[in-house]
Amino acid sequence: MAAEEIKDRNSFRAWLETQPREVSVLMAARAALRVLPQFARFAQKAESPRQFADLTASLFRATALARVAGTYPTRAKELAAAAAAYAADAAAYAADAAAYAAAYAADAAYAAYAAAAAA
Numbered sequence: 001m002a003a004e005e006i007k008d009r010n011s012f013r014a015w016l017e018t019q020p021r022e023v024s025v026l027m028a029a030r031a032a033l034r035v036l037p038q039f040a041r042f043a044q045k046a047e048s049p050r051q052f053a054d055l056t057a058s059l060f061r062a063t064a065l066a067r068v069a070g071t072y073p074t075r076a077k078e079l080a081a082a083a084a085a086y087a088a089d090a091a092a093y094a095a096d097a098a099a100y101a102a103a104y105a106a107d108a109a110y111a112a113y114a115a116a117a118a119a
Helices: 009-017 021-034 036-043 049-071 073-118
Strands: none
Touching (some): 021 036
16 A cells, blocks of 8 residues: 555555554654643643653653654563553553642631631
8 A cells, every 4th residue: 555545544554554663663662752742731831840850851751752662672671560550650650640639628718717717
């Protein structure tokens, strides 16, 4: 199949199956990098510099992981374990941030209640 014959997802998949593995890795890396501008808009809304850094690191880690997994396919299980560990760390950070936000909201609600009761 020629690249000019790609018209939809199925034809793209059929074309990729005729290409060397490196082409699929290259296409995946390009797709991940094309997300960066959209991600930048999202990351600008981060609530803190730490959250921005964590989000940015997660994106670049995922992009690098895809490239390395494609370059070194024999280490895929090791890389998947590392990715799972990073994901667990990110989930723990998100849970911690949510708990902090809930506590902050409760403090603010109590302060508003106390001010209203004192008036």
